Amino acid sequence: MSEQILPAIQRTKSAIEEYPDKNWVIAYSGGKDSTATLKVFLAAFQKAERKPLRISLIYCDTGVENPVIDSYVKRTLKNIRREAEDAKVPLSVDILSAPVQDRFFAKVVGRGYPTPTNSFRWCTKALRINPVTKYMRSFGSDDTIVVLGSRRDESQQRKRSIQKNGDDYWQKQGGSSATIYLPILDFSISDVWDAVFCLGTPTSIDAREIEGIYRDASGECPVLKSPNSPPCGSGRFGCWTCTVVRKDHSATKMVDAGYSELQPFLEFRNWLAEVRNDEKRRWPVRRNGVERPGPFSIAAREEILMGLFHLERTTGTEILADGELEHIFMLWERDYDIEHELGLRPKTCPISQRRRIQSQRTKSMPILISA
Numbered sequence: 234m235s236e237q238i239l240p241a242i243q244r245t246k247s248a249i250e251e252y253p254d255k256n257w258v259i260a261y262s263g264g265k266d267s268t269a270t271l272k273v274f275l276a277a278f279q280k281a282e283r284k285p286l287r288i289s290l291i292y293c294d295t296g297v298e299n300p301v302i303d304s305y306v307k308r309t310l311k312n313i314r315r316e317a318e319d320a321k322v323p324l325s326v327d328i329l330s331a332p333v334q335d336r337f338f339a340k341v342v343g344r345g346y347p348t349p350t351n352s353f354r355w356c357t358k359a360l361r362i363n364p365v366t367k368y369m370r371s372f373g374s375d376d377t378i379v380v381l382g383s384r385r386d387e388s389q390q391r392k393r394s395i396q397k398n399g400d401d402y403w404q405k406q407g408g409s410s411a412t413i414y415l416p417i418l419d420f421s422i423s424d425v426w427d428a429v430f431c432l433g434t435p436t437s438i439d440a441r442e443i444e445g446i447y448r449d450a451s452g453e454c455p456v457l458k459s460p461n462s463p464p465c466g467s468g469r470f471g472c473w474t475c476t477v478v479r480k481d482h483s484a485t486k487m488v489d490a491g492y493s494e495l496q497p498f499l500e501f502r503n504w505l506a507e508v509r510n511d512e513k514r515r516w517p518v519r520r521n522g523v524e525r526p527g528p529f530s531i532a533a534r535e536e537i538l539m540g541l542f543h544l545e546r547t548t549g550t551e552i553l554a555d556g557e558l559e560h561i562f563m564l565w566e567r568d569y570d571i572e573h574e575l576g577l578r579p580k581t582c583p584i585s586q587r588r589r590i591q592s593q594r595t596k597s598m599p600i601l602i603s604a
């Protein structure tokens with residue numbers, strides 16, 4: 234076993250013993266780093282003489298997670314929850330998500346946001362950081378220690394961000410009052426894989442399955458960090474809709490490796506990346522009146538929505554959440570008059586448009602499974 238693992242367990246054991254009264258929250262994405270972190274933490278927990286009464290394992294479900302990863306993670310979390318109950322470990326498993334108004338397609342199709350880029354990265358805060366922050370506030374951020382799988386070795390950007398925040402296992406980050414603990418801060422990739430394969434608990438995690446899914450990728454989209462800091466690395470896993478990276482290498486590699494079910498998602502994502510810069514699909518002004526390409530026109534939003542219905546139909550997955558379509562219509566209604574004033578549309582009857590669109594979705598829906 235790598236030389237880094239035992240000291241990391243020992244250090245984490247001391248940390249747990251020092252703060253048994255805190256709420257320990259472990260951020261889990263299913264990736265190798267958060268898996269290694271969880272395993273190191275649980276190994277330390279088993280050895281600790283003073284144990285916390287509560288540990289939380291949280292997964293942030295943006296609603297547009299890579300479907301292969303999302304299904305692996307949700308299955309694994311179910312098994313971890315059962316394993317913890319059987320072993321009487323006080324571990325709660327919580328899946329967090331953004332409210333309907335903050336979901337990816339509520340913003341893109343509803344408000345007309347262009348899909349995110351480095352300079353307009355509206356998604357991380359809305360989809361990941363806010364749900365996690367809200368969750369921590371529910372039991373007092375000051376009493377919480379968040380355990381993250383960040384490593385210096387991960388990327389130059391991550392290294393700089395860690396250095397900026399004290400370059401230590403203990404950090405304060407992202408304006409949150411919660412303390413952050415980084416048990417695998419100085420792990421290399423091979424230390425991470427060693428921890429994933431060699432540490433036994435939780436047994437519900439299938440190291441071979443992670444290796445199969447994650448072999449070619451690195452980096453995970455942050456859940457606790459300034460949203461203005463550098464984005465996920467080019468080989469990251471995260472949302473299948475992500476246009477922050479120019480090309481989605483990880484999804485492409487997964488398709489090449491046989492996950493053909495990702496192909497329609499990848500094609501739709503590539504189309505989104507293409508149309509986001511098409512000025513004909515955007516308002517000529519921004520909402521603040523500045524004469525630069527603004528939100529997607531309602532016609533473009535409808536076009537994206539139709540593409541989304543088609544994707545739901547071809548993949549048999551439900552991408553829009555309960556209430557999301559109604560929320561989108563409500564947002565469109567607010568924008569009809571603006572478009573009319575901009576000379577982009579005659580007065581139309583939103584009700585008939587809504588009926589037509591709703592019937593498109595109803596007609597197109599097969600038996601759906603959640604994405």
Ligand code: SF4
Pocket residue numbers: 295349354356357360361454455464465470471472474475476477
């Ligand atoms: S993976 Fe991409 S789209 Fe998703 S939150 Fe991170 S930066 Fe935004």
